[in-house]
Amino acid sequence: MPKKEIFIVLPYLGFQSKIVTQQLKSCIHKFYGCFNPKIIFRNTRRIKSFFPYKDRLSRSLMSKVVYKASCWDCNDCYIGKTKRRLHDRKTEHFKALTSNSHSSAIADHMTQTGHKIKWDHFDILATGQSDIHCKIKETLLIRDLKPALNENVGSEKLLLY
Numbered sequence: 001m002p003k004k005e006i007f008i009v010l011p012y013l014g015f016q017s018k019i020v021t022q023q024l025k026s027c028i029h030k031f032y033g034c035f036n037p038k039i040i041f042r043n044t045r046r047i048k049s050f051f052p053y054k055d056r057l058s059r060s061l062m063s064k065v066v067y068k069a070s071c072w073d074c075n076d077c078y079i080g081k082t083k084r085r086l087h088d089r090k091t092e093h094f095k096a097l098t099s100n101s102h103s104s105a106i107a108d109h110m111t112q113t114g115h116k117i118k119w120d121h122f123d124i125l126a127t128g129q130s131d132i133h134c135k136i137k138e139t140l141l142i143r144d145l146k147p148a149l150n151e152n153v154g155s156e157k158l159l160l161y
């Protein structure tokens with residue numbers, strides 16, 4: 001009687017996978033002799049998910065993100081998106097502090113209230129594959145979270161139905 005093939009799909013564990021395969025096969029052979037196991041490994045997690053700490057450090061280098069800036073002194077926050085590196089966008093907000101251009105709601109909040117913004121704690125709320133993708137996510141997040149500092153921003157509005 002031919003052995004019945006069974007397929008076992010497991011997350012890929014690097015070199016450990018070889019050991020797991022051998023153990024699993026011998027175990028099945030021993031206890032379930034009528035089966036012929038085929039073991040398949042899949043990459044279910046991205047490499048970077050193994051390095052959450054490193055990832056956090058390199059947040060500023062990420063691009064195409066929707067970010068949230070919060071205030072140390074009140075509950076106000078601002079949601080924005082950038083297709084460039086978050087660090088570059090942050091620098092722009094910072095420069096707006098001295099330029100008097102009112103090009104940054106964050107800078108305006110600081111000059112109007114004397115509050116301090118959490119420059120080192122910009123949260124990344126979402127990432128996108130393209131600028132328009134980010135714009136859609138930004139619009140939805142602003143709609144849902146209603147960040148106070150976005151209220152007076154006259155940026156282009158994306159209409160979503």
Ligand SMILES: [Zn+2]
Nearest residue numbers: 071073074115
């Ligand atoms: Zn504030």
